[in-house]
Amino acid sequence: MAEDRAKLLQALNEALSAEYGALWLLPQHMAQVEDEELRRQLGLIADAELEHAEKSARMIYELGGKPNADLPQLRPRSGVREILEAHVEGEKQSIAIYERAMTFTEDPRMRKMLAEMKGDEEGHQRLLERSLARVKAG
Numbered sequence: 001m002a003e004d005r006a007k008l009l010q011a012l013n014e015a016l017s018a019e020y021g022a023l024w025l026l027p028q029h030m031a032q033v034e035d036e037e038l039r040r041q042l043g044l045i046a047d048a049e050l051e052h053a054e055k056s057a058r059m060i061y062e063l064g065g066k067p068n069a070d071l072p073q074l075r076p077r078s079g080v081r082e083i084l085e086a087h088v089e090g091e092k093q094s095i096a097i098y099e100r101a102m103t104f105t106e107d108p109r110m111r112k113m114l115a116e117m118k119g120d121e122e123g124h125q126r127l128l129e130r131s132l133a134r135v136k137a138g
């Protein structure tokens with residue numbers, strides 16, 4: 001349906017913006033984090049978000065659209081706890097976007113790509129929440 005295609009394109013552009021937002025923040029946050037393991041984890045998340053940005057853009061082209069995402073100038077956080085909380089929130093937003101995008105397509109291949117990206121974000125959320133719990137426990 002043409003209407004669903006437009007909605008899917010809009011959701012994919014939102015996803016692309018969310019990925020850019022994470023990619024804009026992550027290097028600044030990695031530079032602040034002293035814990036080597038946490039920095040490594042954030043780096044792995046950044047790798048995944050870069051891949052998601054490319055996949056979302058590819059899907060937009062496949063649908064005959066053009067990427068018109070924004071680079072959200074999000075406020076960089078200070079302190080490990082605030083950093084983790086901000087990224088947990090970001091992951092939740094991305095999960096919601098990919099979940100919504102899936103409702104606009106019946107195409108099995110597109111649904112699979114969206115489901116995989118949603119699954120990646122859920123993994124990131126769990127990882128970040130575990131680190132946050134450790135920080136809170138001191």
Ligand SMILES: [Fe+2]
Pocket residue numbers: 019048049052053094117121
């Ligand atoms: Fe992502």
Ligand SMILES: [Fe+2]
Pocket residue numbers: 045048049091094120121124
């Ligand atoms: Fe993520």
